[in-house]
Amino acid sequence: MRGMEPQILVGTDGGIRSFGSAENSADALAGHTVTALAHDGPRTWAIVGGRTLYSSEDRHEWTARASVDGEAEATCLAPNSTGLYVGTEGAHLRRLRADRLAPLESFETVDGRKAWYTPWGDPADVRSIAAERGDAGAIYVNVHVGGVVRSRDGGGSWTPTLDIDVDVHQVLVHPSRHGVVLVAAADGLGVSRDGGETWEFLTSGLHGTYLRAVAVAGDTVLVTASTGPGGTRAAVYRWPLDGAVRFERCTRGLPEWFRGNIDTACLVASGAVAVFGTADGRVFQSLDAGATWALIAKGLPAIHCLVVG
Numbered sequence: 001m002r003g004m005e006p007q008i009l010v011g012t013d014g015g016i017r018s019f020g021s022a023e024n025s026a027d028a029l030a031g032h033t034v035t036a037l038a039h040d041g042p043r044t045w046a047i048v049g050g051r052t053l054y055s056s057e058d059r060h061e062w063t064a065r066a067s068v069d070g071e072a073e074a075t076c077l078a079p080n081s082t083g084l085y086v087g088t089e090g091a092h093l094r095r096l097r098a099d100r101l102a103p104l105e106s107f108e109t110v111d112g113r114k115a116w117y118t119p120w121g122d123p124a125d126v127r128s129i130a131a132e133r134g135d136a137g138a139i140y141v142n143v144h145v146g147g148v149v150r151s152r153d154g155g156g157s158w159t160p161t162l163d164i165d166v167d168v169h170q171v172l173v174h175p176s177r178h179g180v181v182l183v184a185a186a187d188g189l190g191v192s193r194d195g196g197e198t199w200e201f202l203t204s205g206l207h208g209t210y211l212r213a214v215a216v217a218g219d220t221v222l223v224t225a226s227t228g229p230g231g232t233r234a235a236v237y238r239w240p241l242d243g244a245v246r247f248e249r250c251t252r253g254l255p256e257w258f259r260g261n262i263d264t265a266c267l268v269a270s271g272a273v274a275v276f277g278t279a280d281g282r283v284f285q286s287l288d289a290g291a292t293w294a295l296i297a298k299g300l301p302a303i304h305c306l307v308v309g
Contacts, residue, residue, distance in 0.1 A: 005020045005273070005285075005287070006020055006270060006273055006308055006309045007019070007020040007059060007308070007309070008020045008275050008283070008285070008296075008306060008307075008308045009037055009044065009059060009306065009307050009308075010277055010283055010297070010300065010303055010305075010306050011034030011035060011036065011037050011046065011303070011304050011305040011306065012033075012034060012281075012300050012301040012302060012303050012304065013033050013301035013302040013304070014027065014030060014031060014032075014033075014300075014301035015027040015028055015029040015030040015031060015032055015034060016028040016029050016034050016037075016046065016062075017297065017300060018059065018060075019283070019285075019296055019297060020308075028056070028059075028060055028061075028062055029046070029048060029054065029062055032048045032049055033048065033049050033050075033304070034046050034047070034048055034304060034305065035047050035048075035049075035050060035074070035075070035304045035305060036074070036075070036076050036077050036265065036304070036305050037265075037305045037306065037307040038077050038078055038079060038307065039307050039309060040079035040084070042057060043055055043056065043057055044056045044059050044307065045077055045079065045084060046062065047074045047075075047076075047077060047086070048064075050068070050073030050074050050075075051067060051068050051073060051074070052064050052066070052067055052068070053065045053066045053067070053068070053074070053077075053084075053086065053096070053101060065096070065099055066096060066099050066100055066101045067101070068086070068088065068094070068101055069101070071089075072088040072089040072090040072092055073088060073089050074086050074087070074088050074094075074101075075087050075088055075089060075125055075126055075127065076126060076127065076128050076129050076265070077129065078129035078130060078131045078139070079131065080131035080132065080133065080137050080139060081133070081134060081135050081137060081154075082095075082139075082154035082155060083095045083096055083097070083154075083155075084096040085104075085129050085131065085139060085141075085155070086101055087125070087126025087127070087128070087129050087141065088125070088126060089123070089125045089126075090123045090124075090125065091113070091116055091123065091124040091125055091126055091143050091146065092104075092107065092108070092126065093107040093126060093129075093141060093155070095155060104155055106151075106155060106156055106157055106158060107141070107149075107155070107158060109158075110149050110158045110160065111158075111159075111160055112146070112147075112160055112164055113146070115146070115164050116143055116145065116146035116164065117145055117146075118144065118145060119145070124143050124144055124145055124146050125143070125144055126141055126142070126143060126144075127142045127143065127144040127168070127169060127170065127264060128141075128142040128169075128170045128171050128172075128264055128265070129141050129142070129171070130142075130171045130172050130173045130181070131173070132173050132178065133175075136152070138150055138151065138152045138173075138195060138196075139151045139154075139155060140161070140171045140173065140181060140196065141158075141171070142168045142169070142170060142171040142183065143168075144167070144168065144169065145164065145165065145167050145168075146164050147160055147161065147162035147163055147164050147165075147166050147168060148160075148161050148162045148166075148168055148171050148181075148183060148196065149161065150195070150196050152195075161181075161192070161196030161197070161199075162183070162190070162196075162199060166183075166185055166187070166190070167185055167186035167187070168183045168184070168185045168190070169183075169184050169185060169186070169211065169212045169213070169264050170183065170184040170212070170213055170214050170264045170265070171183050172184075172214050172215065172216065174216055174241075175216060177219075177241075178195075179192075179193060179194055179195040180192070180193055180241070181195065181196050182214050182216070182221060183199075183214070184211035184212055184213055184214040184223055184224070184264070185201070185211055186209070186210050186211070187201055187203070187209055188201045188202055188203035188206065188209045188211060189201065189202045189203070189211060189214065189221065189223055189239070189247075190202075191241075202239070202247070203247075204245055204246045204247065205237070205239075205245075205246030205247035205248065205249070206225045206237060206247050207225065207227070207233065207235065207249070208225050208226050208227035208228070208233065209225070210225065210226050210227060210228050210229070210231075210261075211223050211224060211225050212224050212226070212231075212261045212262060212263050212264055212266075213262055213263060213264050213265070213266055213267035213276070214267070215267045215268050215269040215274060215276075216241075216269055217238075217269035217270075217271065217272055217273070217274045217286070217289035217290060218271060218272055218289050219240060219241045219242060220238050220239070220240055220241070220289040220290060221238070221239045221240075221241055222236060222237070222238050222239075222250075222267060222269060222274055222289075222290050223236070223237050223239070223247070223267075224236055224237075224261065224262035224263075224266075224267055224276070225237055225247075226261050229261070230261075231258070231259070231260045231261030231262075231279075232259065233257045233258075234257065234258040234259070234260065234261050234262055235249055235250070235254075235257060235258065236249075236250040236254065236262065236267070236276065236290065236293075237249050237250060238250055238289065238290040238291070250286075250290050250291075250293060252291065252292040252293060253284070253286075253292050253293035253294050253295070254284065254293050258278055258279075259279070259280070260278070260279035260280070261279070262276055262277075262278060262279075263279070263304075265304065265305040265306070266278075266303060266304070266305065266306060267306075268306045268307055268308050269289075269308065270308045270309035271309075272286075272287060272288055272289045273285070273286070273287055273308055273309070274286040274289060274290050274308075275306055275308050276306070277300075277303035277306055278303065279302070279303070281297075281298060281299055281300035281301060281302065281303060282295060282297065282298045282300070283295070283296050283297040283298075283300065283303070283306075284296065
């Protein structure tokens with residue numbers, strides 16, 4: 001029944017659209033570009049226009065909480081027990097303190113930082129952040145291009161976990177299995193089962209190894225794959241975290257191919273529910289960890305991010 005479905009929030013160029021159990025007839029933050037969303041228990045956070053951090057307790061009414069100072073715009077965010085972390089252009093990290101996004105100076109001295117780069121010559125950015133829950137939860141920051149760095153002391157110090165030249169597009173921690181970390185990279189799915197100490201990269205069964213997004217639905221890993229940055233043939237795949245060798249392409253309820261990559265932060269999951277948004281404003285939902293899918297929205301403004309649950 002639709003009333004039993006979790007709420008889905010979709011961040012777009014025209015605000016936040018809501019679907020599911022608490023569907024709202026009016027868009028939240030209408031007319032604003034929402035580029036990142038994250039749940040933090042009953043609270044939800046959003047980055048609006050790359051410059052302002054908003055929060056909501058009911059996912060309908062939103063309050064501006066802090067601004068991003070300087071020229072670098074905010075790109076992503078993630079909460080954990082030591083605070084809310086916000087990544088920015090130029091590969092900087094900020095943490096919310098008393099309604100101020102304070103620069104995290106420890107991130108400025110990560111080993112290898114001077115070698116971070118982009119293929120087109122601009123400074124690297126923080127592309128995604130993943131934080132484990134709990135007082136001792138590690139924080140993983142994906143730099144594009146600069147691999148993934150980890151903090152186990154609440155942002156006090158940072159350690160590289162992947163070679164700088166591993167072109168990572170998203171890092172994700174398993175929601176319930178401590179130490180399991182996943183990355184969607186240009187060379188496939190990276191899996192670590194020991195908190196980033198060692199990695200295995202998997203590609204078997206994929207039509208293309210260029211991955212932009214990764215999500216976890218129970219113990220099923222979902223990824224978006226294409227043949228390259230242009231994303232002329234993009235698809236969604238599923239892979240059981242334990243025991244499987246090959247990826248299985250998701251086909252039931254989906255088009256044969258998608259034009260344009262299904263991007264970082266545009267594929268999310270909670271329990272068996274998975275959702276993704278496309279470059280042309282469509283939203284697809286699965287209630288069975290990606291085995292089958294249904295189109296639940298189309299014609300939305302450009303989609304940048306989603307959250308579910």
